[in-house]
Amino acid sequence: MSTPILKLRNICKSFGPIDVLQDISLDICPGEVLCLLGDNGAGKSTLIKTLSGVYRPNSGTIEMDGRPIEFTGPRDASNRGIATVHQFGGTFPLMSIGRSFFIGVEPTKGWGPFKIFDRKKANEIAVKAVRDFGITRIEDGDRLVGGLSGGERQSLAIARAVHFGAKVLILDEPTAALGVKQATHVLRIVNEAKRRGLAVVFITHQVMHAMAVGDHFAVLIRGAVAADFRKGEKTREEITDLMAGGETMAELEAQIDGYMATHDGHAPQHAGASA
Template sequence: MTHPILALNHINKSFGPIDVLHDISLTVRAGEVLCLLGDNGAGKSTLIKILSGVHIPTSGTIEMDGAPVSFQSPRDASGRGIATVHQFGGTFPLMSIGRSFFVGAEPTKGWGPFKIFDRKKANEIAIKSIRDFGITRIDDGERLVGGLSGGERQSLAIARAVYFGARVLILDEPTAALGIKQAAHVLRIVNQAKKKGLAVVFITHQVTHAMAVGDHFAVLIRGSIAADFKKGDKTREEITDLMAGGSAMAELEAEIESDAHHAHVA
């Protein structure tokens, strides 16, 4: 069996006296979606920051393709093909699609000091990359990113990461701020990225979204992995309860229901 693209072995992270992550071990394989579930404050963001090179783990090792690596900066991680897409797409709302797609890696034409930004080429590549993900409404690279819907912006950011050779895609709550249709759209794109052979780490607290695309699930509670299971091993209710820390969720739901019932009767 081949090595996973990315593996975390016994990662611990503390900030001064505060332990944020304990003994995290995870593997991400090509063509697989790992869903990282957890309530607010469970340590998801810290874990993402370790994966993307923002934080250095206090102890434990990170391996890529079976060989140990260490990320000293976000540039290190992105240089190895790890791309992070944040909730709002991390793009520039006031820039055109073609311009924002190539920030920091602009295509140029001409030579020497007369290198000119090749706007036409930038627009063509950007539009083609987005259309490859099935978004056909976008046909003009001169449009401003801010004019796109939330889902389209996420898709643009994912398309950009794929174009620049990402092997591991970390999606930080990509559906959190989206409506139902938009979220479905992003989920479809996650599936396509997976089919293209990328390893996807999908961070969310929305269990239904996770179940729609996930192959492998890890539930994070107070900095530890509380459960690690494969698709089909657990039901939606079981996962929700796990995330909320035991059976609390079912009780809470019952409580709310009875409240609603009382209100109705009154």
């Protein structure tokens, strides 16, 4: 295990009276995939927004490369090499691949005030960056991003972050809206990013996807780290049980079965509905 690039110590965040994050301590290391698991509302989104500079923690420290830092905003975090890729890739459906790849940092040619956007160069670099990640179906940089599949869009966004020097890659449920094959694409790209020495934070609630790429797992329950373990230390069932809030799935299933046996095969009904 290498030295962590990002170190979270005792991070707490509350919105008014609601404590969303409680005492979170995590290490994020280069060349590793940290899988952040948790049910809806467990605080995953708040944690990544804290990491990417959107929120400031109420207490606790974030260290980057051993020095304590405070992000002034999302721009600051991304300037320091923390890139966040959201569920739908954060790309522009009606722009070409080359143009959307270089948003804000357009390559130009020409001189003085007559600089023009270098479409050819932009397309070449963008297509090459994506192809280096193994997406060989993309070969024309003039294609519109909206014409790509969900997996290809994610790949494009990840390739873009890596191309512009991201050191920490935060992937917010990249596989949630994807089919099996597309998800596999994205997982392969996560592996490639890891191989290139990036620290990857992979947020998901699909245990299968997490197990496929993760080196290090953290399960969040109600804003606290309920479990922090490394690859191979827990089985899939154990992780699923943890995510479901500590109660084992088997117990839940047994409860439902038992109920149905005593109620003529009817599933449990909501209290209001049965009254």
